[in-house]
Amino acid sequence: MKKFFLLIAAIGISYVAMPQKGKVTSALNYIDQGILDKAKENIDQALVDEKSKDWFNTYFAKGQLCQASFKSDNPKFKALYADPLTEAYASYEKAMELDTKGTVKKKIITSTIYNSLAVNFYNQGSARFVAKDYAGALKSFEAQIKITESDIYVGIVDTGMYYNAGLSAVNSAKYNEAVKYFEKCAEMKYMGITPYFNMSEAYLALGDTAKAESVLTGLTSKFPNDKNVTLQLIDLYIKSNKNDEALKYIKIAKETDPNNSSLFFAAGIIFLNENKYDEAIPELTKSIEIKGDLFDTQYGLGAAYINKAAEMFKAANEIMDVKKYSDAIDLANTVYAKALPYMEKAHELKPDDVYAMRSLQELYYRLKMTDKYTVIKAKLDAIDKK
Numbered sequence: 001m002k003k004f005f006l007l008i009a010a011i012g013i014s015y016v017a018m019p020q021k022g023k024v025t026s027a028l029n030y031i032d033q034g035i036l037d038k039a040k041e042n043i044d045q046a047l048v049d050e051k052s053k054d055w056f057n058t059y060f061a062k063g064q065l066c067q068a069s070f071k072s073d074n075p076k077f078k079a080l081y082a083d084p085l086t087e088a089y090a091s092y093e094k095a096m097e098l099d100t101k102g103t104v105k106k107k108i109i110t111s112t113i114y115n116s117l118a119v120n121f122y123n124q125g126s127a128r129f130v131a132k133d134y135a136g137a138l139k140s141f142e143a144q145i146k147i148t149e150s151d152i153y154v155g156i157v158d159t160g161m162y163y164n165a166g167l168s169a170v171n172s173a174k175y176n177e178a179v180k181y182f183e184k185c186a187e188m189k190y191m192g193i194t195p196y197f198n199m200s201e202a203y204l205a206l207g208d209t210a211k212a213e214s215v216l217t218g219l220t221s222k223f224p225n226d227k228n229v230t231l232q233l234i235d236l237y238i239k240s241n242k243n244d245e246a247l248k249y250i251k252i253a254k255e256t257d258p259n260n261s262s263l264f265f266a267a268g269i270i271f272l273n274e275n276k277y278d279e280a281i282p283e284l285t286k287s288i289e290i291k292g293d294l295f296d297t298q299y300g301l302g303a304a305y306i307n308k309a310a311e312m313f314k315a316a317n318e319i320m321d322v323k324k325y326s327d328a329i330d331l332a333n334t335v336y337a338k339a340l341p342y343m344e345k346a347h348e349l350k351p352d353d354v355y356a357m358r359s360l361q362e363l364y365y366r367l368k369m370t371d372k373y374t375v376i377k378a379k380l381d382a383i384d385k386k
Contacts, residue, residue, distance in 0.1 A: 023046040037076065039068075056098040057095070060104050066088035085124055092113065108152055114147050159185070162185050166181035166198060169181060193222075196216070200213075238270065261294070298349060302356075312328065
């Protein structure tokens, strides 16, 4: 009788446990049928029951449900989890942790589940990046990287994921992470020289000018024929206010690329910012001769003439002799007049730019061009009233 009692007890235990584990089976069936809300009801019940809450298949089924939720086109099913892919990954990892025999791990490998999960994270990251949720995109691409680097992933590593993570990190101002991912790209020789430029920009954003410069100067031996290295160095030196170094590399670049208007523009702006107008004017003039349809260059040359004339006007006010004073004012106005065609062209290229309009207002006033002064003043007054 005692033996019979124990058998009954054992059957009783199995009978109680089975319905709870049966919820997991039901959930998997519902997932296959696309009835995801019913699947979640069963999973939620299994997760709180003592008999199934620590069963590896419960978490495997939840991982499947979370992935299905992410891929669903039904808004109701898509909203079952706030972050379904993160939950899916955590669930699969939990399932493998609980499964001491390794059954789940084998299933994930043979069914290439982590391959599909990595693709899901890539798609999520891309969508977030397009939506300008750069922090979210970084999180997605980092999850893709973690999965792909695991021993459960079966397939070829997508090197582009490191570059995607780097771009997301830059755009979310996480520059240390960006450097890490761009270094990985460089190590894997992905996209050639580009990751080095990205890395330099990230270091510059961190305020580490020395490392930013070191990355670029090291490229002359790795990519000896790439002209962009010099251009990147010029950009770096301009951004870090190292004008002498910038001008040195601009001179080098001009020798190999004499028709690059950007080089003359860059030199002109450096001189303009240093109030060296006589040096700025020929550089900007040459830039316009090469390419005359750029607002910044037209505006820059106009500003150089205006600033030079303003200094001449200020110096004229110190002259006590009436005749000499009058001659100096006339000469200053001659320089103001030289600014006019460039500032008018700038206004033509960018009609809504307030700075160009204010410069024109000053020029029309000084040159006694009443009709044009009235028109530009009316435009500015209308803007000020908004």
